[in-house]
Amino acid sequence: MAEVQAPPPLPKSQPLFGRRHSTILKLLGVGALVLVLLIPLAMITGVLRERLGRRNEAVADITSSWGREQNVIGPVLGIPYQYKFKTVKEVPAPDRKVERREVEETATANAYFLPETLNVSGNVETQKLHRGIYDAVVYRAETILSGKFAPPDFGALKINLNDVQWKDAFVTVAINDLRGTREAIVLDWGGTKRSMLPGSQVPGYTTGATASLGGDQPIATEIQFSIPLDFNGSEGVFFAPFGVQNEATLKSNSPEVGFRGAFLPAERSLRPDGFDAKWKISYYGRDYPQSWTGRAGNERFTTQSVSNSLFGAQFLSILDAYRYVERSIKYGVLFLVLVFTAFFLFEVTARQKIHPFQYLMVGAALCLFYLLLLSISEFIGFGWAYLIAAVASIGLITWYCRFFLGGGVRTFMICAGLAGVYLFLYITLRQQDYALLMGAIALFVVLAIVMYVTRRIDWYARDAGEAMKR
DSSP: OOOOOOOOOOOSSOOOHHHHTHHHHHHHHHHHHHHHHHHHHHHHHHHHHHHHHHHHHHHHHHHHHHOOOEEEEEEEEEEEEEEEEEEEEEEEOTTSOEEEEEEEEEEEEEEEEOOSEEEEEEEEEEEEEEETTEEEEEEEEEEEEEEEEOOOOOTTTTOOGGGBOGGGOEEEEEESOGGGBOSOOEEEETTEEEEOEEOOOSTTOOSEEEEEOOOSOOOOSOEEEEEEEEEEEESEEEEOOOSSEEEEEEEESOSOOEEEESOOOSEEEEETTEEEEEEEEEGGGSSSOSEEESSTTOTTSOHHHHHHHOEEEEOSOSSOHHHHHHHHHTTHHHHHHHHHHHHHHHHHHSOOOOOHHHHHHHHHHHHHHHHHHHHHHTTSOHHHHHHHHHHHHHHHHHHHHHHHSOSHHHHHHHHHHHHHHHHHHHHHHHOGGGHHHHHHHHHHHHHHHHHHHTTTOOHHHHHHHHHHHO
8 A cells, every 4th residue: 555645844934924925915005005196186186176266267257347158139029019808806886895897908018020031240359368367268249130020910919900009119139248238239120220228128138229110100011120239248159040041150260169059050161260150040940939929828938948049159268278187187097007007017027126105206296297287287378388297297207217217228118108198198188089089098008018018927926936035
């Protein structure tokens, strides 16, 4: 019978857990450093929000004096009419008692009519006003509202022509901020000039201008109208498609424009020195009627339905410097993970010892990049601010790494890697529509590189070897 061999004797001392699992502990330590560095990133985000709030206050201060976003709503033809209605009232009876009787009373309401055609022609000159270090985009708009009104159809509104009070007819427009109006508003009504007085009679709007038409003659034929408007504003200018057929043409010297609202231009031409845009809109794209009365039961014409139909241009950059900085901070964790991964690979493949304090200093330099970017971008363009902050960060980290990485190839790899990552981030920020796709591809490539570099490493043998050396 063969003898059973006894197992080899155990060594007198076993490696401690830390020695047997040094790689795992190192990874946990690097992860803890990344979490610690999230604190300064959060503090920089707080500084960004504070500066953005101060910028918004400065912009609001400028625009409140110059003129806010302008919504031009109109024109509307209003014609008062009388109507009778029955109501129940308490009247004294012969026996000194009070009895309830149905009586007929007369009241006045307005019938409103929108134009048959509406043409909007505008030239918007933008400029920047300064308040401290902050800028606000403002504009001066020279526009003309023109078109024609068809003869009012009172039959569709069930109004007797004998009840119409033609002498009190009026034309009104609503402009949400008349403080920006530069000159007197004059209505050209069929070749006759009529001054428009402050105050809008468009239902639901109080700010604007109204012209009394006067005269007792009914409107029996089409009437051409024209209303020149010269006003100041900021952020954007928008119009309501009140005509059966609407055409609008806008020109501007601002290349930074976003077309907003319920309708996009049918034609547009964007140039480095401005844009031209043209809208063609029918009344089928809105929710309110062409005519209505001010009596109860005609609530289809509301401020909400008008707001939903506005179209125009917004004169603001889609992403200003603060928004770029905010988006770049979101990639801060990715920067930390990439650089720390490179350091960890140096430790694994080249047996290079890097102290946690050195990890921490490099991470602090990466966080400082965002603070530099924020502070510099308030004075110069974002592109140049990004370049200066990136060069400063790369230079500082490369200089520091030269002392503990031994210089040469490893330091050059860190420098080149940082330059590539900062370049990639800048391209991603500019290409906002493809940011997610580019980020996902970049992470996949980085993971593939890490897997390729570490594919032949026997992690258990490495930890065991280090433990035996100790």
